[in-house]
Amino acid sequence: MVLERDPALEVVDMPINMGPQHPSTHGVFRMVLVVNGEKIVDVVPHIGYMHRGGEKLMEAMDFRQGIGYCDRTEYLAQFSAELAYCLAVERLMDLQVPERAEYIRVILTEMNRLSSHFMFVGAFGIDAGVFGTSFTYAFPQREFLQEVFEEVTGDRLMYAYFRVGGLAWEVTDNFTQRVHQVLLQSQQGLKDIDDLLTKNEIFMARCQNIGRFSADQAIAAGLSGPMLRASGVPWDLRKDEPYSVYDRFNFEIPVGNYGDVYDRYLVRVEEMRQSVSIIEQALEQLPPDGPIVPEKMPRRLRTPPGEVYAKVESPRGEWGVYLVSKGGDKPYRLKMRSPSFCNLSALRDMTVGQYLADAVMILGSMDIVLCCVDR
């Protein structure tokens, strides 16, 4: 007698839907995972739930109004997005930004990098199962940084402080002291995070050797920022194609060895330390007074026809602005090359073959902002 197995008990591929409302997808992101047992066979990401046409609306507004939409598109690294847009328009108009404005821009952008990475650490801890503890440690640090932003710009989240040619207004009188204070807080926060996560054995076991991506794969997939550096490509726009005054600072580019999720975490944490160092150098070099907008600043922003691709190193990677102008005071076409979008497109290659429980970790390690993915 030949024993036959019940065909109903065979392991078959099963699709699992995640999202668009899911607590661990960092916004409204939907992915359909096809799993065989615990292994992921296929991933179909669905995006566009937050596609709200910032690019189209910016084409209908003049250059100054567009700055507000940059904030709302990349709402964790607002200053980086504003900086890229302003750089693009400045290059079209051939404006020279005063030195003091450049330094303040750098200080604020780097502080923004700190606050964005604190958000990443908090959210990533939740993805790893730390259950809110990392968030409650990281978020107060964000609040300290946001306090300074609010004192300078007047808003907690949507700053709209950078202007084409410089800054909207002068910073507060005690700006330097406040930044020093907040840097001390942030260093303490970094120490807390280190104690909580970096050397945590459970966390390490959870993160290491998942979602590995080699350097060639990362370049082909168009990754940028910490994702690319974790794969071993020492590529940082601040160093390699310096914009603003970044060529005047000494800092290191952290590079990962293995290209896994833990490397991406380590790269970001080390980047925060480098940011602290950049801010300290910038505060030393900051001219005590001087203009913050060019002297020959036109009242109405009009550009000659032309096109420009400006890029900055945002906390998530290369934030590019491809600006086409036909002349006049509005962009003719504005494309925002968002690092989240490009990084997320590699999700399928990164996740297939991994375990189901690690999919959330891999997604978390990308540090996506869904408004920035969908624009």
Place this chain on the structure above:
Amino acid sequence: MTPPEGQEPEATSGTTPESAAASPTPEAAAEKPAKPAARAVKEAEPKEAPRVAPPPGSINEKLAAAVPGVALNAYMVPEMKGECVTVEVSRDDLTAVMTAARDDERLDLKYLRCLSGVDWQEEGLEVVYHLWSFTKKHSLQVKTRITYDDANVPSIATIYPAADWHERETRDMFGINFVGHWNLLPLLLPEDMTDHFPLRKDNPLQEIEEWQGEHLREGAGEGDE
């Protein structure tokens, strides 16, 4: 969509230095003679972006050597500050140019930075590719122009995997069909919406519905009478 030309009396950035240099007193006196000068310059303001031939030894020569026989219309825009050479190719040559750009040792442009569509209205649609080389540290901007009626471009997603989502997005927004893409489903739009192209210039912005406005208007009308 084009703003009215030559109506604003303010001086643009290009005109102010000239007028300031011409008049002996710096601020107040410069205002009055500046206005006619600004008008004159504005009329002469070019509609098209100025194009400069790239300096010898630029990347386009290497590309021409890599793909012999392909018509490359190479130029530079001064705003790019010499960092990016633009090459216009026809869509038939696009695959050959992109393959050469990635594989040729002289070019080694392994990284696709950005892919954007531009709607030039009467002049058709345009796809712009930004390439970058990590080893050679140079960049290249490739453009290809198509018409509305025949909006087909060969897909480069097999050459550059990074182009996968970019092409799907560009199809959503501009209706450019990337021939050969393995999965050209709508990405940002709902999955059944394949005939609506939001970022084209003929797609207007929607009107603001005023639900609360009805009551407000009654109150406002009384004051007017």
Place this chain on the structure above:
Amino acid sequence: MTAQKAAPPALPEKQVEGAPAVAPQREQTGVEREAERLTPAPYEPGTALYRQILPGILQVPADALLAVSRKSSLWPVTFGLACCAIEMIATFMSRHDLDRFGIVPWPSPRQSDVMIVSGTVTKKMAPAVKLLYEQMPNPKWVIAMGACATNGGPYTRYDRVLQGVDKIIPVDVYVPGCPPRPEALIDGMLALQHKIMEERNK
């Protein structure tokens, strides 16, 4: 210890009367001062008004009791849409701490009472938002947080954006701002609590 027993209820009066008559002979020692500070607060049993009128009975309308318990444990769905979600998280986190109002974020619609629509609702997302609302058990409330959820905000003119979440689900409280500060969201929550108490017998 002896001073504690003698002192209790009429302590302030005695001090006021006796202060001019008996001048302090010497300065109090630190131990004495501390003992004074550690005097327990006076407790007078049986002086509460309701105990005199209704000894041992509490009469409250059932709807008020329900409304109080509902408003004191509002559980919002953790449902972040766009930029406002960051401010929503900031409200839940340690600085602003919504927990003190009994408001605890909950990652499932099935056990939640409130939906905070924090961000732009696009036409692609709208069916999902509606489904989430329908999954929540009654009674349920909706807070439209920020300009986008209220009427589309800065994105209202783009044709893929829904001009306000009230086109698909009923909204109880609109919180203005782009994005609203955490204080504004707390105010919206308190307004919702007030509304729950107002509408308790409807």
